[in-house]
Amino acid sequence: MVHRIAGILVSLSLFVMGQALAQDVERGREVFQYWCAPCHDDGAARPGTVALQILYNGEKPALLEERTDLLPEYTKTIVRTGISIMPFYRKTEISDADLDALAAYLAP
Amino acid sequence: MPILPPGINETDFSAALGQFAETVGTNWVFTSDEDVALYRDAYSPFWGSDEEKLASAAVAPESVEEVQQIVRIANRYRIPLYPISTGKNYGYGGSAPVHSGSVVVDLKRMNRVLEIDERNATCLVEPGVSYFDLYNAIQEKGAKLWIDCPDPGWGSPIGNALDHGLGYTIGHFRDHFGSHCGMEVVLPNSEVLRTGPGGIPGSKTWQQYQYAFGPQLDGIFTQSNFGIVTKMGFWLAPEPEAFREDTVAVYNHDDLIPLVDVTSYLTNSSISNGLPGLGSPLLRADSDPEHIALLQTSDRPALERYGREKNIPYWTCNIKTYGPKEVINAQWAHAREKFASSIPGATFTEGEKLEFPLTYEQGEEYQQGRIAGGRVDFGIPNLSIFQIISRTPWNPDPKFGHYYFSPIIPKTGEAIFEASKVFTEAYDQLGLSRPPQGITSLPALYYQRSAMLLMALQVTRNVEVDRKNRTAFKELIKIAAEHGWGEYRTPPAFQDDVMNAYSFGNNALRRFNETIKDAIDPNGIISPGKSGIWPKNMRGA
Numbered sequence: 001m002v003h004r005i006a007g008i009l010v011s012l013s014l015f016v017m018g019q020a021l022a023q024d025v026e027r028g029r030e031v032f033q034y035w036c037a038p039c040h041d042d043g044a045a046r047p048g049t050v051a052l053q054i055l056y057n058g059e060k061p062a063l064l065e066e067r068t069d070l071l072p073e074y075t076k077t078i079v080r081t082g083i084s085i086m087p088f089y090r091k092t093e094i095s096d097a098d099l100d101a102l103a104a105y106l107a108p
Numbered sequence: 109m110p111i112l113p114p115g116i117n118e119t120d121f122s123a124a125l126g127q128f129a130e131t132v133g134t135n136w137v138f139t140s141d142e143d144v145a146l147y148r149d150a151y152s153p154f155w156g157s158d159e160e161k162l163a164s165a166a167v168a169p170e171s172v173e174e175v176q177q178i179v180r181i182a183n184r185y186r187i188p189l190y191p192i193s194t195g196k197n198y199g200y201g202g203s204a205p206v207h208s209g210s211v212v213v214d215l216k217r218m219n220r221v222l223e224i225d226e227r228n229a230t231c232l233v234e235p236g237v238s239y240f241d242l243y244n245a246i247q248e249k250g251a252k253l254w255i256d257c258p259d260p261g262w263g264s265p266i267g268n269a270l271d272h273g274l275g276y277t278i279g280h281f282r283d284h285f286g287s288h289c290g291m292e293v294v295l296p297n298s299e300v301l302r303t304g305p306g307g308i309p310g311s312k313t314w315q316q317y318q319y320a321f322g323p324q325l326d327g328i329f330t331q332s333n334f335g336i337v338t339k340m341g342f343w344l345a346p347e348p349e350a351f352r353e354d355t356v357a358v359y360n361h362d363d364l365i366p367l368v369d370v371t372s373y374l375t376n377s378s379i380s381n382g383l384p385g386l387g388s389p390l391l392r393a394d395s396d397p398e399h400i401a402l403l404q405t406s407d408r409p410a411l412e413r414y415g416r417e418k419n420i421p422y423w424t425c426n427i428k429t430y431g432p433k434e435v436i437n438a439q440w441a442h443a444r445e446k447f448a449s450s451i452p453g454a455t456f457t458e459g460e461k462l463e464f465p466l467t468y469e470q471g472e473e474y475q476q477g478r479i480a481g482g483r484v485d486f487g488i489p490n491l492s493i494f495q496i497i498s499r500t501p502w503n504p505d506p507k508f509g510h511y512y513f514s515p516i517i518p519k520t521g522e523a524i525f526e527a528s529k530v531f532t533e534a535y536d537q538l539g540l541s542r543p544p545q546g547i548t549s550l551p552a553l554y555y556q557r558s559a560m561l562l563m564a565l566q567v568t569r570n571v572e573v574d575r576k577n578r579t580a581f582k583e584l585i586k587i588a589a590e591h592g593w594g595e596y597r598t599p600p601a602f603q604d605d606v607m608n609a610y611s612f613g614n615n616a617l618r619r620f621n622e623t624i625k626d627a628i629d630p631n632g633i634i635s636p637g638k639s640g641i642w643p644k645n646m647r648g649a
């Protein structure tokens with residue numbers, strides 16, 4: 001009996017966690033769409049995509065959303081320190097919580 | 109711990125920060141090194157030097173009442189504030205203050221689109237609303253209205269208009285301050301003022317009439333430090349039916365003079381209402397060695413001959429027109445006739461013809477191959493412009509941004525020639541690098557009655573190189589002023605110099621601004637130093 005209840009609790013909490021994660025990733029996608037896509041999606045004349053195409057010359061995908069090596073810490077650092085002409089973002093623009101979600105969305 | 113505001117002791121500063129936190133909540137007062145560093149100007153010409161202008165803290169209110177309270181606290185402790193709207197002023201200061209030690213008042217959280225009136229084509233917004241936000245709000249509402257945005261869409265109608273920013277669509281909409289209507293301002297004494305008809309309690313026409321009874325005050329809140337703007341109205345354009353772009357090409361050097369004159373005539377009579385774009389295919393170095401060699405010489409007749417032989421125009425002008433299809437076709441026919449009769453040998457090419465609304469794909473297709481301009485020609489905000497400084501095939505080793513030397517010159521071919529000569533010589537004298545055929549950088553014609561040169565200096569983040577460039581920039585300001593040209597806007601690093609160049613009447617302009625400043629902000633708390641306007645206690649002897 002005790003076991004069964006514990007089991008239910010564990011699966012319940014896994015379920016809740018799974019939901020939270022899915023929500024985080026969805027929030028991460030929204031943050032990406034709003035703040036990053038204008039430079040990093042696959043449309044015409046996207047400065048980030050063009051720059052990464054040249055930088056990696058096909059060794060890595062030019063699109064951030066297709067990368068499999070963007071560890072959350074790396075994404076967070078770039079967003080808060082900038083790189084090349086990409087400026088850093090203030091917390092009124094991308095809060096720490098949104099940045100976590102964004103980094104999770106881009107993570108492998 | 110970040111720096112303190114000059115002359116403020118730690119006890120007072122932390123008391124003020126504590127009261128800011130009581131006002132907006134501790135989450136919205138930023139004091140750690142790490143958080144305050146996010147208010148540095150990413151494109152600062154001072155980056156990393158000990159002259160860099162840095163904030164001491166930042167505070168992010170969510171309402172007008174919170175802004176008022178912040179102003180009261182700042183007065184109590186004499187804390188200098190620096191308001192920003194979206195803080196994306198790259199090239200002209202980013203989100204960093206003019207006076208080091210100021211507390212940035214970051215209005216990004218005040219981000220409501222308060223009204224979109226489709227019938228009268230107006231809107232009312234808060235400072236944190238970006239062009240992307242306003243565009244999205246209009247799309248969601250399904251209103252058939254256009255915004256006019258600058259190249260980067262992440263700035264704000266308010267921040268951009270307050271710094272006299274410019275855009276790309278129809279006629280007077282390109283002048284963002286010029287097409288605003290009504291302001292709400294928190295004054296340095298914390299009172300709230302509404303300009304225009306907004307002065308009437310319960311006004312029904314705040315966004316419909318730009319003046320009010322008595323002096324028109326709105327202008328004094330732009331590029332200034334006389335208040336914190338918390339709302340602004342803007343006029344929007346009804347979505348036009350169609351658009352066409354045509355190009356005039358001329359083959360002699362001196363053809364630029366009638367080319368500009370006819371363009372001005374067409375603009376000033378609203379026959380062509382789009383942003384005209386000047387170009388020079390012949391002055392662009394191309395792969396032919398003969399062409400490259402000719403560009404190194406000053407043999408103009410030979411260059412003209414080469415251009416005519418190879419059918420490479422000396423000058424081109426894109427003419428853009430928006431309106432009902434039959435109307436713009438007739439307008440172009442008239443424009444073409446004007447060019448043809450004024451410039452023998454002019455040739456014409458028809459370009460894009462579009463009808464609105466565009467599909468996403470049409471917008472993308474139009475953007476392809478364009479950098480400055482593109483979807484912004486249709487009020488669609490984007491960030492493609494950053495390709496003028498980011499890593500590209502033609503710029504494989506990018507720097508860290510740029511800032512602009514941007515004087516206003518007369519809108520004539522003669523003035524363009526003169527400015528080109530003057531600044532080419534100046535660049536050489538100052539040791540700035542330039543392309544062999546001169547620095548011009550044909551002017552942009554955003555404003556209907558004048559031309560604007562936009563000369564970019566790179567941010568290298570090499571302290572020595574950036575220092576040299578700053579010195580050169582200051583010389584450019586002086587040289588421009590000697591020729592009667594002044595800048596329309598400048599980064600904080602040069603605001604004193606530019607204000608000093610506007611020296612008519614023994615600096616009457618600066619002194620009048622100081623008189624206003626002293627009268628309305630005796631404690632000097634709002635943006636000290638903005639546009640070279642310093643409060644009494646910070647002015648040199």
Ligand SMILES: Cc1cc2nc3c(=O)[nH]c(=O)nc-3n(C[C@H](O)[C@H](O)[C@H](O)COP(=O)(O)OP(=O)(O)OC[C@H]3O[C@@H](n4cnc5c(N)ncnc54)[C@H](O)[C@@H]3O)c2cc1C
Pocket residue numbers: 191192193194195196197198199200201202203215235258259260262263264265266267268270271272273274275335336337338493494496635638
């Ligand atoms: C590649 C590139 C291209 C650019 N192209 C253009 C262009 O096409 N057109 C153009 O106009 N600019 C252009 N710029 C310059 C600049 O980036 C934009 O003008 C941008 O919109 C300004 O930032 P913002 O709107 O966030 O204004 P903010 O940074 O919020 O404000 C600008 C300044 O106005 C004052 N201010 C802001 N809000 C308030 C307030 N509420 N109360 C009192 N004072 C306030 C402050 O002094 C502030 O520093 C370009 C820059 C770059 C790097």
